[in-house]
Amino acid sequence: MARSLLLFYILTVFSVNVFAVEQQTIEIEVTGMTCPFCVYGTEKKLQKLDGVENVDVSLDKKKARIVMKEGKTADIDAIKKAITDAGFTAGKASINGKPANK
Secondary structure, eight states: OHHHHHHHHHHHHHHHHHHOOOOOEEEEEEEOOOSHHHHHHHHHHHHTSTTEEEEEEETTTTEEEEEEOTTOOOOHHHHHHHHHHTTOEEEEEEETTEEOOO
């Protein structure tokens, strides 16, 4: 009985980890921001993008961090456009710590 429970537990944990979908986290440079209102406006533009779960824009670090909803893929071009539409310049971007190709 104990073996069956242990085997069940191992298979359950393993199957959950195999099928887990990794959330994408994008970090992108944002230049030109000078005040908290700049941060607020940029966050609002990014939050409106399809599939975005959470946005954090840092004035000090001059970066935006965008977390996508589980199973959603980031559109780097749309993110850069949202930053430009907010009045700022988008720089280098990374997805889950790896450089984005765009």
